[in-house]
Amino acid sequence: MRTLIDESQLDDGVSKLAKEIDSNYGGRPITVVAVMTGSLVLFADLIRRLSMPQRVGVIHASSYRGGTQAGKLEIDSKMLIDVQNRDVLLVDDIYDTGATLTKLSAAIAEMGASSVSTAVLLKKLRPKQIGPKPDFVAFEIPDEFVVGYGLDYLDMYRNLPFIGVLEPDEIEATARQ
């Protein structure tokens, strides 16, 4: 595994992200919603560095790749927090194709939120991204498959304290674990 962003860079990046969000909202209360499961680690670090009053909730999203439902994004409608008339900040691990955040932002707007902004740890530099760009981005990264700090491959590696790039042999080995 090759380290792309180490622990101390992540720490600095998340602090900077929190400062940007803080100054944007100027102390107004927000409802912060974590996109499960990838944003779990970022979310825990981020909300403790935001200084405005917060409500906190989660939403589940999963995209099934391969098979008959290729690329279809499933949204868990049992979001356990009310977003009506709230200023919502949606937090995700990565902006890759843009599909997840575009669909989730629309879904939350439809639930009656006053506003929806988006924050991500990583934004991939790649062509053909769809929908609006995230409002707050900690790091822009090359178009490589990354894991760690919440990001997974086959639900593994989320616990790594850094962001790493999986080597081809590790990709093969993961499937056998």
Ligand code: HPA
């Ligand atoms: N790593 C992990 N999960 C992802 C990625 C990635 O690079 N892109 C979209 N989901």
Ligand code: MG
């Ligand atoms: Mg994943």
